[in-house]
Amino acid sequence: MTQSDTNDALPGLNRRRFLWGGAATGVGAATAALIGSSWRDASSTAAAGHAEDARSAIHGALTVPFYGARQAGIDTPAQSHTVITAVDLVQVQTAEQVVRLMRLLTDDAARLTQGAAALADPEPELAIVPARLTVTFGFGERIVRLAGDNSAPSWLRPLPAFSIDDLDEDQCGGDLLIHVASEDLVTVSHAQRMLLKDTRSFGQVRWSTEGFRRAFGSEEASVTMRNLFGQVDGTANPRLGSDDLETVVWDSSASPAWLFNGTSMVIRKIAMDLDTWDELDRPGREESVGRYLTNGAPLTGHNEKDEPDFEKTTPLGFPVIAEFAHTRRARSSVPGEKIFRRAYNYNTTPTGGPVSDAGLLFLSYQADVDRQFVPLQQRLDELDLLNQWTTPIGSAVFAIPPGCAEGGFIGDSLFAI
Amino acid sequence: MKLSTKFATGFVALGTITALVGCAATASETAPSTAVAAQADSVSIEDAWVKSAEEGMSAAFGILSTDGAEVTVISASTAASPMIELHETVAGDDGQMMMQEKDGGFVVSKVEMILAPGGDHLMLMGLTAPLLAGDTVGFELTMEDGSIFSFDAPVKDYSGANETYNGDESVDIETDSASGSADDRGSDTRSGSADEGAPDQ
Ligand code: HEM
Ligand SMILES: [Cu+2]
Numbered sequence: 001m002t003q004s005d006t007n008d009a010l011p012g013l014n015r016r017r018f019l020w021g022g023a024a025t026g027v028g029a030a031t032a033a034l035i036g037s038s039w040r041d042a043s044s045t046a047a048a049g050h051a052e053d054a055r056s057a058i059h060g061a062l063t064v065p066f067y068g069a070r071q072a073g074i075d076t077p078a079q080s081h082t083v084i085t086a087v088d089l090v091q092v093q094t095a096e097q098v099v100r101l102m103r104l105l106t107d108d109a110a111r112l113t114q115g116a117a118a119l120a121d122p123e124p125e126l127a128i129v130p131a132r133l134t135v136t137f138g139f140g141e142r143i144v145r146l147a148g149d150n151s152a153p154s155w156l157r158p159l160p161a162f163s164i165d166d167l168d169e170d171q172c173g174g175d176l177l178i179h180v181a182s183e184d185l186v187t188v189s190h191a192q193r194m195l196l197k198d199t200r201s202f203g204q205v206r207w208s209t210e211g212f213r214r215a216f217g218s219e220e221a222s223v224t225m226r227n228l229f230g231q232v233d234g235t236a237n238p239r240l241g242s243d244d245l246e247t248v249v250w251d252s253s254a255s256p257a258w259l260f261n262g263t264s265m266v267i268r269k270i271a272m273d274l275d276t277w278d279e280l281d282r283p284g285r286e287e288s289v290g291r292y293l294t295n296g297a298p299l300t301g302h303n304e305k306d307e308p309d310f311e312k313t314t315p316l317g318f319p320v321i322a323e324f325a326h327t328r329r330a331r332s333s334v335p336g337e338k339i340f341r342r343a344y345n346y347n348t349t350p351t352g353g354p355v356s357d358a359g360l361l362f363l364s365y366q367a368d369v370d371r372q373f374v375p376l377q378q379r380l381d382e383l384d385l386l387n388q389w390t391t392p393i394g395s396a397v398f399a400i401p402p403g404c405a406e407g408g409f410i411g412d413s414l415f416a417i
Numbered sequence: 418m419k420l421s422t423k424f425a426t427g428f429v430a431l432g433t434i435t436a437l438v439g440c441a442a443t444a445s446e447t448a449p450s451t452a453v454a455a456q457a458d459s460v461s462i463e464d465a466w467v468k469s470a471e472e473g474m475s476a477a478f479g480i481l482s483t484d485g486a487e488v489t490v491i492s493a494s495t496a497a498s499p500m501i502e503l504h505e506t507v508a509g510d511d512g513q514m515m516m517q518e519k520d521g522g523f524v525v526s527k528v529e530m531i532l533a534p535g536g537d538h539l540m541l542m543g544l545t546a547p548l549l550a551g552d553t554v555g556f557e558l559t560m561e562d563g564s565i566f567s568f569d570a571p572v573k574d575y576s577g578a579n580e581t582y583n584g585d586e587s588v589d590i591e592t593d594s595a596s597g598s599a600d601d602r603g604s605d606t607r608s609g610s611a612d613e614g615a616p617d618q
Contacts, residue, residue, distance in 0.1 A: 100551025120573045
């Protein structure tokens with residue numbers, strides 16, 4: 001699927017159609033009557049004012065296509081804000097109920113991502129700034145099995161226990177994943193609320209976590225993100241649009257047929273102890289990963305994208321990139337043991353002593369969790385210096401169904417009519 | 418597995434019943450709607466939806482428009498509720514907003530005719546079955562010339578649209594959300610208390 005960002009909605013825009021409905025966009029009738037024409041006039045004036053600097057500064061009208069063979073929000077360049085929510089569909093016992101729910105959620109997502117209010121949206125004004133909003137849905141094992149006992153891929157289950165884990169059950173698992181992301185946190189909040197309201201009759205929120213990266217426009221979009229340890233995080237990832245990524249994420253040859261153009265998502269909420277990390281000086285920090293903090297280059301190179309030389313030794317005969325270094329441990333020599341990471345930082349209100357409750361919302365996508373992710377996590381579980389400062393506290397695995405065409409719904413390849 | 422055929426056919430059946438009801442209601446009074454330039458042909462609706470409800474009353478909304486001359490909707494029908502009225506919302510003597518049947522029907526001109534909570538709406542007065550979030554309900558609107566405009570509207574949970582009905586008996590729109598599952602919870606949300614609280618935990 002092409003993830004082309006479009007900016008043609010803003011300058012010279014027929015604002016009325018944008019706000020008040022058309023073939024693809026429409027505002028919920030909910031407030032239309034109440035708002036009246038004075039608001040319409042005000043908004044068209046605002047649009048004209050924005051038109052001049054739209055290309056340089058205003059990016060709220062940027063959209064990522066919703067409909068397509070694959071869901072957006074995976075190989076979409078990561079937006080600066082996300083909120084990831086797992087819902088327990090406690091009232092859902094049948095495939096028919098899943099279909100009703102997914103029809104509603106698909107319609108909400110299709111509208112909101114294109115800058116239109118959801119149906120029955122009481123705050124339609126919050127919907128008109130999509131800022132590259134994407135909504136990605138995933139299914140937990142129980143929901144997939146409602147379509148038939150043989151429908152679940154073998155990897156769709158909780159990860160095996162790891163010795164490093166200190167999991168909080170209330171931050172693990174879930175039946176339905178709703179992953180909302182945008183450059184604008186107000187947009188994220190509104191989309192999140194509209195979607196969750198439509199889940200109320202079907203279940204309740206199990207957990208929800210916000211994540212962030214640098215703000216849109218703070219630096220070139222091509223710059224690799226930094227986590228809250230200050231590390232360049234994502235360097236050795238498969239490139240967007242590469243064959244590598246295609247194989248790592250989308251190779252569905254071993255999956256059930258309904259997962260064609262779908263994938264899997266592993267979510268690990270990993271606490272990072274910034275207080276003990278503070279005790280570590282720069283050389284130690286760089287050793288723990290095997291990369292420089294300045295630009296993420298391997299300790300055996302100069303530039304971020306230089307290949308690490310794992311054989312290189314110091315004059316004393318020690319490996320330059322230590323045996324315990326995260327980069328070494330996270331790279332498997334077994335072909336196919338590769339994942340696509342798309343992490344976000346989190347930083348929530350601390351309770352008690354520490355001044356921070358921060359960490360990494362580690363998100364990874366791979367065609368097969370058991371074949372690709374689990375061996376890597378096992379290697380890191382056995383040895384990885386970073387484990388000293390990091391603790392997985394949440395964990396979940398979801399099947400990410402393919403995208404859908406207009407008129408369809410996310411999950412229709414599984415719960416087909 | 419394919420979606421249970423029960424659901425699939427139930428879906429179709431509802432639409433079919435709607436069509437029959439619509440015809441029955443109008444065929445006796447008016448000529449067939451195949452006349453040239455039937456008023457219904459110029460009408461369209463965007464963003465239609467119905468409020469979910471366990472029983473009793475509900476309401477449907479959307480944005481009606483016409484690409485032709487002004488037309489008037491004189492009545493509506495749906496299989497979901499044998500009794501359905503065209504309503505408006507007005508301030509009562511006590512200043513409270515209430516709804517009542519709209520005299521003269523819905524006039525749809527080139528300016529959109531907006532059906533919205535707190536405004537005009539299609540009032541479903543006696544649901545035959547629960548309206549479950551995510552279901553689709555078929556509607557038929559009869560124009561002055563007897564022609565019929567049909568549309569489908571998805572059912573959404575919604576906490577607003579709680580105006581009091583100023584009719585023979587004072588009944589509120591049912592505001593329970595409906596999932597159709599075994600353990601539907603009751604709701605104490607009633608007219609005048611548009612409770613948008615967090616989902617029960
Ligand atoms: C808070 C926890 C973690 C932190 C702070 C962290 C940080 C980093 C950093 C700084 C790099 C080097 C730059 C890069 O290539 O991205 C890296 C690489 C990598 N990490 Fe992590 N990571 C964490 C958890 C994990 C987990 C749980 C996994 C998978 C189970 C993982 C898998 C990888 C992989 C596959 C690489 C690339 C290795 C290579 O081929 O060079 N990381 N990580
Ligand atoms: Cu009414």
